[in-house]
Structures are given as C-alpha cells and as structure tokens.
Amino acid sequence: ELKVEQNPLFLSMQEGKNYTIYCNYSTTSDRLYWYRQDPGKSLESLFVLLSNGAVKQEGRLMASLDTKARLSTLHITAAVHDLSATYFCAVDLYNNNDMRFGAGTRLTVKP
Amino acid sequence: NAGVTQTPKFQVLKTGQSMTLQCAQDMNHEYMSWYRQDPGMGLRLIHYSVGAGITDQGEVPNGYNVSRSTTEDFPLRLLSAAPSQTSVYFCASSTRTGVAYGYTFGSGTRLTVV
Numbered sequence: 760e761l762k763v764e765q766n767p768l769f770l771s772m773q774e775g776k777n778y779t780i781y782c783n784y785s786t787t788s789d790r791l792y793w794y795r796q797d798p799g800k801s802l803e804s805l806f807v808l809l810s811n812g813a814v815k816q817e818g819r820l821m822a823s824l825d826t827k828a829r830l831s832t833l834h835i836t837a838a839v840h841d842l843s844a845t846y847f848c849a850v851d852l853y854n855n856n857d858m859r860f861g862a863g864t865r866l867t868v869k870p
Numbered sequence: 871n872a873g874v875t876q877t878p879k880f881q882v883l884k885t886g887q888s889m890t891l892q893c894a895q896d897m898n899h900e901y902m903s904w905y906r907q908d909p910g911m912g913l914r915l916i917h918y919s920v921g922a923g924i925t926d927q928g929e930v931p932n933g934y935n936v937s938r939s940t941t942e943d944f945p946l947r948l949l950s951a952a953p954s955q956t957s958v959y960f961c962a963s964s965t966r967t968g969v970a971y972g973y974t975f976g977s978g979t980r981l982t983v984v
Binding site for chain 1: 901903905910911912913914915918920926928960962964971972974975976977
C-alpha cells in the first residue's frame, strides 16, 4: 500500500532563513505534486515533477524529485511571511489519477 | 471561466440522512476526483473518474456513491450520513494530458453530521 510521509509536520521559521520539507513515498511513481493551502481555502498547485532528477523553481520555492530514493524535497530560501501556509505533497499511484497525499507541513514564518 | 464549482459550501446533516454534493467544471477536463480532508490526515481520495461513464474507487470509498453522466458534472452522494463523514470535501479536475500541470481544486464543502 502506498504511504506518503512528510516531515516535518509543523515548521516555525524566521524570515530570511532557509529550510527544507521532505516527502517520502513507499512505491514506484514518477508523478509527484506539491500544493499549497491557506487556512480555510482550497489547494493551489505549486509544482509538478514528472521524472527522476526533475527540479522546478518558483520564487523562493524549489522542488526536486529523486524517484530512486522515492524522495521529493521542497526547499524554501530566505523565507517571508507570505509563505506561511500548509504544504502538501501528493503522489499519483500507478500514474493513474489515483493521487495520494501526505499529511501536510504547516509552515509559519515569523518576522 | 468558473473553474471547479462546488455546492453547497456548508451543510449540516443528521445521522442517516442522504445528500448529494455537487461538483461542476467548465474546462472540459476528463479527469475528476473527490477527496475528503480531515485534520492531520491530508487529503484522501474517495472516488475518481477518467471520463464520462467511467468511475473508480479511491482510498476511502465506503459510504459514498458517484456517477459521471456528463464531462462537466461529478456529484458525490452520501447514502446514509454518519458522524465519521464529518469532513471538508474537495472536488478536483484535470485534463488527460494536463496532469503535467496539476489538478484544479474547487473551494470545498464543509459537511457536519450530527
């Protein structure tokens, strides 16, 4: 059975600092997604990683995928308050639209 | 473009009642899915559809039914509501080739079963 594990689940960091969120999954897949969710809101697609070694960057966020290690990372550079949100990774089981989510990482960026 | 529209936004049901959560998209997306979100558990897939007339079960299908008679609509039916179905429900859609761009989510339906 596919398991998707994120860590940490809670992250409090100061503005200007760097940090990495990890997403491990337990079965073969080469479609991994990162989403952002603000409190009480829907999910917003951040990154889609479709192959081993894929790296994508948008602003202060950079995501990467290592399918051999079954690991994706979301790196935050020089955090700002606006990045405060919950971040989810999701894996497409069997590349068949059966998407499984991690529990989410609640990020709080403090001044 | 309205994107993915979910109705209602809030609903309170009594145990044993049935209801239908509506989901409609105007993007001509083939893929549509229903998720539930519970605190500390991320989102869990209930049912999904890869096109009109085709549906399949996800991770937690028990107690829910779906049908896909048109490309645009993908309603989720609760057959006999239970307190364990208290959750926030999200509908999502994507094109067959657009999975490379991620899924578009609706704004959610917050359901409370008392």
